[in-house]
Amino acid sequence: MSTEPPLLLALDLTGTFAFGLNGALTAVRAARLDVVGVVSLGMITALGGGVIRDVLIGAVPPATFVDWRYFALAAGGALLAYAFSRLLDRLDMPITVLDAVGLSTFAVIGASKALDHGLGVGPALLLGVVTGVGGGTMRDTLILRIPSVLRSELYAIPALVAAGITVAAVKAGLYALPSVLVAVAACFVIRMLGVRYRLNAPGPLGRRPGDGSSGSDPGDQR
Amino acid sequence: MSTEPPLLLALDLTGTFAFGLNGALTAVRAARLDVVGVVSLGMITALGGGVIRDVLIGAVPPATFVDWRYFALAAGGALLAYAFSRLLDRLDMPITVLDAVGLSTFAVIGASKALDHGLGVGPALLLGVVTGVGGGTMRDTLILRIPSVLRSELYAIPALVAAGITVAAVKAGLYALPSVLVAVAACFVIRMLGVRYRLNAPGPLGRRPGDGSSGSDPGDQR
Amino acid sequence: MSTEPPLLLALDLTGTFAFGLNGALTAVRAARLDVVGVVSLGMITALGGGVIRDVLIGAVPPATFVDWRYFALAAGGALLAYAFSRLLDRLDMPITVLDAVGLSTFAVIGASKALDHGLGVGPALLLGVVTGVGGGTMRDTLILRIPSVLRSELYAIPALVAAGITVAAVKAGLYALPSVLVAVAACFVIRMLGVRYRLNAPGPLGRRPGDGSSGSDPGDQR
Numbered sequence: 197m198s199t200e201p202p203l204l205l206a207l208d209l210t211g212t213f214a215f216g217l218n219g220a221l222t223a224v225r226a227a228r229l230d231v232v233g234v235v236s237l238g239m240i241t242a243l244g245g246g247v248i249r250d251v252l253i254g255a256v257p258p259a260t261f262v263d264w265r266y267f268a269l270a271a272g273g274a275l276l277a278y279a280f281s282r283l284l285d286r287l288d289m290p291i292t293v294l295d296a297v298g299l300s301t302f303a304v305i306g307a308s309k310a311l312d313h314g315l316g317v318g319p320a321l322l323l324g325v326v327t328g329v330g331g332g333t334m335r336d337t338l339i340l341r342i343p344s345v346l347r348s349e350l351y352a353i354p355a356l357v358a359a360g361i362t363v364a365a366v367k368a369g370l371y372a373l374p375s376v377l378v379a380v381a382a383c384f385v386i387r388m389l390g391v392r393y394r395l396n397a398p399g400p401l402g403r404r405p406g407d408g409s410s411g412s413d414p415g416d417q418r
Numbered sequence: 419m420s421t422e423p424p425l426l427l428a429l430d431l432t433g434t435f436a437f438g439l440n441g442a443l444t445a446v447r448a449a450r451l452d453v454v455g456v457v458s459l460g461m462i463t464a465l466g467g468g469v470i471r472d473v474l475i476g477a478v479p480p481a482t483f484v485d486w487r488y489f490a491l492a493a494g495g496a497l498l499a500y501a502f503s504r505l506l507d508r509l510d511m512p513i514t515v516l517d518a519v520g521l522s523t524f525a526v527i528g529a530s531k532a533l534d535h536g537l538g539v540g541p542a543l544l545l546g547v548v549t550g551v552g553g554g555t556m557r558d559t560l561i562l563r564i565p566s567v568l569r570s571e572l573y574a575i576p577a578l579v580a581a582g583i584t585v586a587a588v589k590a591g592l593y594a595l596p597s598v599l600v601a602v603a604a605c606f607v608i609r610m611l612g613v614r615y616r617l618n619a620p621g622p623l624g625r626r627p628g629d630g631s632s633g634s635d636p637g638d639q640r
Numbered sequence: 641m642s643t644e645p646p647l648l649l650a651l652d653l654t655g656t657f658a659f660g661l662n663g664a665l666t667a668v669r670a671a672r673l674d675v676v677g678v679v680s681l682g683m684i685t686a687l688g689g690g691v692i693r694d695v696l697i698g699a700v701p702p703a704t705f706v707d708w709r710y711f712a713l714a715a716g717g718a719l720l721a722y723a724f725s726r727l728l729d730r731l732d733m734p735i736t737v738l739d740a741v742g743l744s745t746f747a748v749i750g751a752s753k754a755l756d757h758g759l760g761v762g763p764a765l766l767l768g769v770v771t772g773v774g775g776g777t778m779r780d781t782l783i784l785r786i787p788s789v790l791r792s793e794l795y796a797i798p799a800l801v802a803a804g805i806t807v808a809a810v811k812a813g814l815y816a817l818p819s820v821l822v823a824v825a826a827c828f829v830i831r832m833l834g835v836r837y838r839l840n841a842p843g844p845l846g847r848r849p850g851d852g853s854s855g856s857d858p859g860d861q862r
Contacts, residue, residue, distance in 0.1 A: 230841035232797065233790030247696070252469070254478035256698035261763040319483040333560070338777070340786055342562055346455030353454065397452035474691070476700035541705040555782070564784055568677030575676065619674035 201373050207380065208305060211298025212266050216242035216273025217284070218295045219335050224281045227339040231278055237335045238274025242266075242298075244331030249306050249323045253313040292391055299351070300358050300383035303328040304376055307359035311366050324359025325352050350390030353397060358383035423595050429602065430527060433520025434488050438464035438495025439506070440517045441557050446503045449561040453500055459557045460496025464488075464520075466553030471528050471545045475535040514613055521573070522580050522605035525550040526598055529581035533588050546581025547574050572612030575619060580605035645817050651824065652749060655742025656710050659686035660717025661728070662739045663779050668725045671783040675722055681779045682718020686710075686742075688775030693750050693767045697757040736835055743795070744802050744827035747772040748820055751803035755810050768803025769796050794834030797841060802827035 219241020220234050229237070243260045250258035260266035277284060284291065306327025310320040329345045329352055336343040345351045358379040365375035389395065441463020442456050451459070465482045472480035482488035499506060506513065528549025532542040551567045551574055558565040567573045580601040587597035611617065663685020664678050673681070687704045694702035704710035721728060728735065750771025754764040773789045773796055780787040789795045802823040809819035833839065 227786055227791070229786075229791045232795075232841045233787075236790060236796070251473055251695055252479060252483070254476075254698075256696060257757070257759055257763065258696065261696070261759060261766075264760060264762055267762045313479070315479055315483060316486060318486055318489045319479065322483075337559060337781060338787060338790065340562060340784060342449055342451075343560060346458060346560065347449070347451045351454075352458070397454045473695055474701060474705070476698075535701070537701055537705060538708060540708055540711045541701065544705075559781060562784060564671055564673075565677075565782060568680060568782065569671070569673045573676075574680070619676045 201376065203373060204301065204305065204376055207297060207301040209265060209269055210294065211301045212242045212260075213269040213273045214291065214294030214298045215302075215331060216270035217277050218273075218291050219332065220274035220277035221281060221284055221291065222332075223335060223339060224277060225285075226341060229339075234278045235271060235274040237338060238277060239267075239270045240338070241331040241335045242270035242273065244334040245302055245306070245327040245329060246331075248330040248334075249309065249327045252323065252326075253310060253315065255309070255313065293388070296354075296384050296387040296391075297380075299328045299355055299387060300380040303355035303358035303383055304362045304379045307362040308366060308371065311363065317363055317367075320363050321356060321359045324362065325355045328352075328355035328358075350386060350395050350397065354383040354386035354390070357386060423598065425595060426523065426527065426598055429519060429523040431487060431491055432516065433523045434464045434482075435491040435495045436513065436516030436520045437524075437553060438492035439499050440495075440513050441554065442496035442499030443503060443506055443513070444554075445557060445561060446499060447507075448563060451561075456500045457493060457496040459560065460499060461489075461492045462560070463553040463557045464492035464495065466556040467524055467528070467549040467551060468553075470552040470556075471531065471549045474545065474548075475532060475537065477531070477535065515610070518576075518606050518609040518613075519602075521550045521577055521609060522602040525577035525580035525605055526584045526601045529584040530588060530593065533585065539585055539589075542585050543578060543581045546584065547577045550574075550577035550580075572608060572617050572619065576605040576608035576612070579608060645820065647817060648745065648749065648820055651741060651745040653709060653713055654738065655745045656686045656704075657713040657717045658735065658738030658742045659746075659775060660714035661721050662717075662735050663776065664718035664721030665725060665728055665735070666776075667779060667783060668721060669729075670785060673783075678722045679715060679718040681782060682721055683711075683714045684782070685775040685779045686714035686717065688778040689746055689750070689771040689773060690775075692774040692778075693753065693771045696767065696770075697754060697759065699753070699757065737832070740798075740828050740831040740835075741824075743772045743799055743831060744824040747799035747802035747827055748806045748823045751806040752810060752815065755807065761807055761811075764807050765800060765803045768806065769799045772796075772799035772802075794830060794839050794841065798827040798830035798834065801830055 216238040220238030222241070223229055223234050223237035227233075243258075243266060246260050246266075247258040250256060250260075260270075303324040307320045307324030309327075310323040315323065329343075333343040333345055361375065361379035361382055362371070365371045365379070438460040442460030444463070445451055445456050445459035449455075465480075465488060468482050468488075469480040472478060472482075482492075525546040529542045529546030531549075532545040537545065551565075555565040555567055583597065583601035583604055584593070587593045587601070660682040664682030666685070667673055667678050667681035671677075687702075687710060690704050690710075691702040694700060694704075704714075747768040751764045751768030753771075754767040759767065773787075777787040777789055805819065805823035805826055806815070809815045809823070
């Protein structure tokens with residue numbers, strides 16, 4: 197990612213730290229884990245989406261394995277969450293804000309990198325979203341929660357918007373700092389509105405919520 | 419997959435659509451999901467097995483990311499399931515038939531592609547089965563069900579038969595439309611007999627069914 | 641892995657067999673599975689960690705797909721567990737010992753192979769641990785258990801020690817049979833002490849164990 201503009205790199209590193217912190221906090225709250233588990237899940241949350249993307253486009257070893265700063269920030273965020281989980285419980289909003297920064301940046305970088313590797317529009321959109329939500333999905337699966345991206349709040353949709361703006365900008369020859377900022381800002385604003393007003397994507401048509409036989413749903417907290 | 423015979427391509431696209439539809443329906447029934455979740459799980463069911471195979475043989479980006487028809491059919495089937503899930507509940511048998519077409523075709527294509535990439539007999543059999551069952555396994559894991567392929571009905575075994583016939587035909591220099599049809603038909607018939615007579619592979623010797631501490635089994639429906 | 645010393649190869653094959661056996665036994669105990677499920681989970685336990693490592697470093701098809709002995713030993717161990725699960729329940733300690741041999745060897749080989757492919761120290765440590773624990777983690781996720789490596793006993797830490805000694809030896813130009821044996825022995829001893837004295841990595845600071853909302857924890861046995 198050496199060719200990304202410096203601001204995008206700064207946002208990406210911020211997002212990696214936030215995902216590591218938030219992923220580890222979620223793990224601490226949701227399951228009985230030791231320090232190995234908490235730090236592992238924080239790192240998986242922070243690095244997992246990018247790793248899946250890089251494996252799918254054949255860019256291995258994954259970018260985050262080559263640049264030690266991603267490793268260090270993901271692990272640092274996770275260790276912080278392990279050490280100060282009680283304290284951080286009170287900082288829900290700042291953490292959610294940083295997490296939304298990560299989601300936005302990851303979606304932009306994922307879509308742009310997919311296009312760089314010659315993928316079409318559909319897969320680039322998909323990989324933008326996967327970069328944003330893949331790590332959290334892996335974490336949720338490992339701690340036996342139905343991934344929150346599949347069922348609650350606006351999470352995948354803002355990432356899709358950011359990926360869509362990015363793909364449109366690249367195709368129009370306008371991929372540069374201004375379009376990146378528009379994509380990041382659009383995703384960030386939609387995500388924060390979703391959090392603020394508890395917006396959800398619509399459930400299945402003709403079924404009430406909870407209509408399925410969801411016997412082992414381990415709770416709704418993200 | 420441009421070198422596959424046209425009939426196999428038609429079956430493959432049919433199977434992709436059926437897997438997208440059936441995967442999304444299973445998701446609607448099993449868990450409380452929004453439209454993002456239902457469509458994601460339908461697409462994962464339809465495309466997941468082929469993606470795992472392509473990652474394992476180094477054919478990235480995966481074939482289904484390069485040919486937009488797979489994407490469109492998987493997403494179309496999933497959206498249909500989201501929109502008409504109540505109605506489709508009554509069409510169990512036609513959906514099961516289409517699903518068996520997909521399983522059969524995916525197993526044949528998976529085994530044949532693995533041999534094309536220089537893998538031996540054992541891995542080719544494995545990748546035939548993985549292509550057929552991988553997507554459904556990912557979906558089940560994400561919605562917290564023990565993957566049905568691991569515990570109920572004949573699902574992996576017919577796929578293994580199709581992969582076995584395919585590998586034998588390739589090794590004998592007879593891989594062409596007739597042998598493909600034999601492999602697809604054999605898998606299809608075994609699968610449908612399994613559904614019709616509720617056949618299961620044998621459980622662990624010396625243990626009664628349900629003997630394990632399966633505390634969180636979220637139900638038996640596929 | 642043709643360049644590994646013969647003793648390391650022997651340990652690696654022993655570990656593969658032990659992981660296949662132990663993984664299948666865990667599957668039999670934890671969930672209601674048929675023969676397909678038991679053998680699949682045994683093979684996933686034995687081969688999964690190495691497959692993840694090889695995918696991440698771009699060494700596909702994975703080494704275990706190319707060398708039939710790994711396949712055969714993993715499947716053989718799993719079939720043995722399926723056939724004699726009642727009997728093997730009484731052989732807990734020998735199986736745990738063989739499993740620790742596998743963990744130690746896998747961690748050493750994983751770290752060494754990552755360095756061979758040009759990865760840095762951090763990713764090499766990570767891939768050493770992933771090679772050791774990845775298969776069991778995949779198995780646990782598929783049968784809906786929170787992976788034991790994330791929450792109980794010393795399992796990842798001894799693997800990290802073995803990977804650390806390996807990385808240090810390679811960097812010092814001392815990677816040869818003696819250093820391999822030191823790394824394997826260190827991991828093995830720490831792991832067995834952990835089993836013997838039921839040692840666990842520390843839980844989250846400032847929280848009592850079980851403080852999280854772990855509603856769907858399907859049991860503690862490994």
